[in-house]
Amino acid sequence: MAHDVAFHRSLLGRSILLGVVPAVALVLAVVGLNAYRAWRNVTVQLEEDLTQSTELVAREIDIRNQRHTELARAVAAAQEAGQFGRRAETLRMLETLVRANPEIHGASIAYEPDADGNDAAGATAGVPAEALGEGGRFFAYVRRDPKAPGGLRIETLQDVAEDEGLWYAFPKQRFERSGVREPVITKPYSYLGTDIIENVAPIVVGGRFVGIAGVDVALSAVQTRAGDVARRLGGEIYIETRGWFVAASTDAAAASADAAAGSTDAAAGAPLRTSAVAGSALAWIFAEAEGRTRAGGAAGGVQKWLATDPRTGDESYIVATRIPTGGWTLVLRKSMAAVTAGLAETVFWNMLTSAIGVAALVALLAGGAAAISRRVRAARALAERIASGDLSSGSTEVRGRDESAELIRAMDRMNADLASMVGAMRGACARLATSSAQLAASSAEQRASAGGLGESTAQIATAIREISATSGELLQTVESIDGGARRTAESAARGRARLDAVATAMTGLDRSTRDIEDRLEVIAEKAAAISTVVVTIAKVAEQTNLLSVNAAIEAEKAGEAGLGFLVVAREIRRLADQTSGASFDIERIVGQMHASVTAGVEEMSRFTVEMERGTGEVGAAAAELAEIIRAIDGSFTAFAGVRASMAGQAQGVRQIEAAATQVAAGAKQSSVVAAEFSGVADELAHAVAVLQDAAARFRLRDEAGR
């Protein structure tokens, strides 16, 4: 029976090796390439996006800073231009300034002690006590306060612990040390509960530092703007200034946005969000940023690099730029984990789809190959059974229309055909055996019957001689009949001659009759001529009558003179009437004569018809007699034929005798042939037995159980 095939050589194994493995390799290659391209796209786009956004934010913050410092310098310039010392006017100007610039949190102005010589005056008209510092010094701060009347509140400027007097001392020192009058921007700090950045410009009157003018901006405004960008980019933004930094990361930006949306008071209690760079977790970033921006040279240049946190080892993408106004550094950081998160998801889904596809492919291939393999195995088993001579298996159930299914079906058909062929062969063998036995039997019979045939032929010869004698007697009888027929023919010929004479007489009678008819027609014509004459006479009589009538009328018109003429006219009319009557009589007589003649003609015609019929009957009788004579003549011919055939019969009898002799000789010979035939039938029976053995090697279905 079937021996198993190694898996790697089986149909299933080969189809998986040749189909699935390359397909999987191809899919993996495509997925890898896609992932690499996605990575490239993401990083390039991200780099560009980050750079542009950072640059934009930095420029915007720079513009804001410039604007605010310009405002501070404008206030200082107004003081220097003559407003210095006019405290009430200065306060109104500050109020106007704050109202006019919504983004400004507050504005401040501070004089050196008694720099304008008005300290002693204290609170005067337009200058409230809140605007004065220690010893009456002008030390005013105008800030927004929705609760205060007019939306503004005037307070006394205060030093706070955190700022270390920076907002006042820093510009004063810069001017006094190096004569710099440029406005300065302080680091972020919390002033009176609000995180602010202060733009401060020194007031210099007569070459002497006399005070400062400041414009405050809430830190939340910068944080909101930077935070929007940070949120969009999914990173964190830090602004560093003078060793401090403020975060504008997603969370911080959200909090700052809340603060900006609410009142300034709402942010008053919020903790300062500035942190010292030194010692913070981000110190290394600022250090690298410092180094790179410095190395980059010109302010505003954007530096970007991939950095690794030395403490955690996390990779981050960092973009840094300097904001020239205020000397700030803007740093944007985006964690690589965030960058690759989306990418990993893309790769994951790609891989998942590919895995499903590959699995489906494998399943389909394996299924198809298994089905084909199953059918091929079935075909092989069937073929092996047929080879071993077992034809008993029935048809195999196969679905599908592919080549393997067709193979199985073809094998089935072959099996069935072979089975039916072997069955037919066996049947034929059985029949052949029977036939050969019968053949042997019949050859024996033939031999016996050949002997019998010899005896029979002798008996036949005797019988034929008897037939010959009988036919001679028959010939005599026929000749006597012949004589009778001759006599009959003679008397028939005599009758026919008499009938011919009758026919001649009747023809003469017919001719006379036609003669009479012609004469009667002449009489009829004469009668017609008489009628014409009579008509003429009648017309004349009528004319005469008319004439007499007219004559009578004329006579009447003539009166007495016409009386005699009237009598004559009447006579004429009477004569005319008589003529008319006579002519009527003649016409009547002629009519009767005409009728008689017509009747005679009709009688003659009828007689002619009778004559013709009689002639016809005589002719028919003659024809019948002629027919009898011809028939008898024909019988003479027939008798001659009988005589000839009798002679032929005698000849035939002699031939039969000869044939019987030949048959007897043939019977002897056929007896010899039958003996030979019997030998051949024995050989046939032997050959059939050999054939039956060969057919028995096959096993058919209805024998399967045996």
Added chain:
Amino acid sequence: MLVLLTTVGGRRFALDCADVVEVLPVVAHRRTGVGPRWLMGLINVRGQLLPLVDLTQIVDAEPTALRLASRIVVLRLEGELFDGAATRVGLLVPELAGPFERSFTGEGVHPGFAFAGASHLGPTVADEHGMVQLLRCRRLLEGDAVLRELPLGGVDGTDGGRGG
């Protein structure tokens, strides 16, 4: 009076011989094709063309085929109907007998009816063969103005050859 007798549709009529010019056998006539149905056409009487009228259709009997006994009676008509002039007309009758003497006056005579359009029917008498009604020939065509429109030939005044 001397009359000619004729029978039309089983009724016997008498024609006064005073109105009759002559009696002719039936001669061929030329059909007019128009006019009253009793106007059969024109006949040629010795060179004179006279209108031929059918008595059968005048007295409202079924028209009969021409027979050997049929006659044409040439009438001479005069009176106010013809403006005092005389004219001649051929009258086709189915048969004619006479002349006979008959009287249409006196005892046993029916004077006839006076309906409009019946003025040509005169008095009636009875004889041995039945009743005979006198036809007033001059009234025969009364009421039929069409005939007046016809160019009637044979005016008496010009008929110099009468009876010749």
